[in-house]
Amino acid sequence: MVDTQRGASRSARGATPMSRTKKPDSARAEQARRKRPAVQKKSRPRSSERLGGALHHHRQMVVQSLKRLIASPAASLMTCLVMAVALVLPSVMLVAVDNIKQLSAGWDGSPQLTLYLRGTARPASLMQKLANDSRIESLVYLSADQALAEFEQYSGLADVTAQLEHNPLPAVLVLRPHLAALQGEQAQALLTEMQALSEVELASLDLEWIERLRQILQLSERSSWLLALLLAIAVLLVIGNTIRLAIENRRSEIVVIKLVGGSDAYVRRPFLYTGLWYGAGAGMMAACLVQILVWLVQGPAARLATLYQSQFELQGLGLAASIGLILVGALLGWSGAWLASVRHLREIEPR
Structure with missing residues (x-):
């Protein structure tokens, strides 16, 4: 009786897998998935990370170069x-x-018209005539002696001029025309008119050399x-x-x-x-x-x-x-x- 019970218990323990209760396939797959370590998906670097890497490489190249x-x-x-x-x-x-x-x-803002007078010229009458000209803003008369003194002062050649027998410089009349009278062809017209005066030996417009x-x-x-x-x-x-x-x-x-x-x-x-x-x-x-x-x-x-x-x-x-x-x-x-x-x-x- 005892042997029969032991045999029954051994037969029960040694029962084939087919005789046991099977788990569904879906449950076993879920259990296996849980046991496997999680695999992280590989993500692309963000734009901020790429920018940071580029800046780091730029800084590195600056120092290395x-x-x-x-x-x-x-x-x-x-x-x-x-x-x-x-x-x-x-x-x-x-x-x-x-x-x-x-x-x-x-120099650009103060062009001057210089009239070198003849030896026989009468400066007073010429100055009165030019003073009434609306194109002339101001005028200054320099005698021959004043012109020589000014030349010696600015040139530094006083020793040379002291050896001259007579003063080679003529009297000068310095005119300052209005800027409106020097626009375009008016400057050349004014110069031609001054040159035509009988008292004037030579007329020179400073605007020419400035130009x-x-x-x-x-x-x-x-x-x-x-x-x-x-x-x-x-x-x-x-x-x-x-x-x-x-x-x-x-x-x-x-x-x-x-x-x-x-x-x-x-x-x-x-x-x-x-x-x-x-x-x-x-x-x-x-x-x-x-x-x-x-x-x-x-x-x-x-x-x-x-x-x-x-x-x-x-x-x-x-x-x-x-x-x-x-x-x-x-x-x-x-x-x-x-x-x-x-x-x-x-x-x-x-x-």
């Missing part, structure tokens, strides 16, 4: 010096034009800008050649970066900042060279102005113009590096 230039100071200094000389030449011409404009600033000076200044300024354009092209060529050599020296590194998925923009950044540093350094050197040149000629210019009783002082670039020159150099360096890197990086592709 500067360190590369400092690591080879002789080559970097020579390249910057060549670019600086190209920037100095038009800068010096523009500084000279600005100083001449400053020197002649007070010539203005045209010379315009020509000089335009020539300076054209020279600056040509030398800017030369700076671009110098930077382009320097960046080309830098790209060739790092060809294997560029190939590796492109193999791992680096874009041309990513590879281009260190070379762009290298060109930027070259240009900025050249701009600073050019500003210093211009100031040195101005300082070297400032003494003789001041002594020459003193001889003509003038308070003129030679001006240099100034702070704003110096900063502008540095920015122009940096822009040229960046542009030259961009042109060179765009061209040469396309030729480097992993095989």
Whole structure:
């Protein structure tokens, strides 16, 4: 009886799986899914993260490119010096034009008509006649002796004129016409009329040489800008050649970066900042060279102005113009590096 019960219990424990209650397939799948570790979906980086990564790479390239230039100071200094000389030449011409404009600033507003009188002229009657002319604002009479004294004062040739037997200068009548009488062809008409007077030996209008000076200044300024354009092209060529050599020296590194998925923009950044540093350094050197040149000629210019009783002082670039020159150099360096890197990086592709 006992053996029968033990056998029954063993048969019950050893029952086949088919005899047990089966769990549904959906329940088992759910249970297996819960036991597996959760797999996170791979999400694309957000725009803010991409922007932060780009900014970090830009900052890193700024520092690394500067360190590369400092690591080879002789080559970097020579390249910057060549670019600086190209920037100095038009800068010096523009500084000279600005100083001449400053020197002649007070002349444009007071054109004078000078009448050199004959020896037999009667100044009183001529002055009365011209005083009634509505085109004449004011007039000043200088006798021959007064004209000689004024010439000696402003020319500094008193020792020379003292040896002359007689006064070679004539009496002078200085007229200041109204500006309305000097517009267009009216100036030439007034000059012709004054020249036709019987008491006048020669009539000279100061506006003529002022206009010539203005045209010379315009020509000089335009020539300076054209020279600056040509030398800017030369700076671009110098930077382009320097960046080309830098790209060739790092060809294997560029190939590796492109193999791992680096874009041309990513590879281009260190070379762009290298060109930027070259240009900025050249701009600073050019500003210093211009100031040195101005300082070297400032003494003789001041002594020459003193001889003509003038308070003129030679001006240099100034702070704003110096900063502008540095920015122009940096822009040229960046542009030259961009042109060179765009061209040469396309030729480097992993095989």
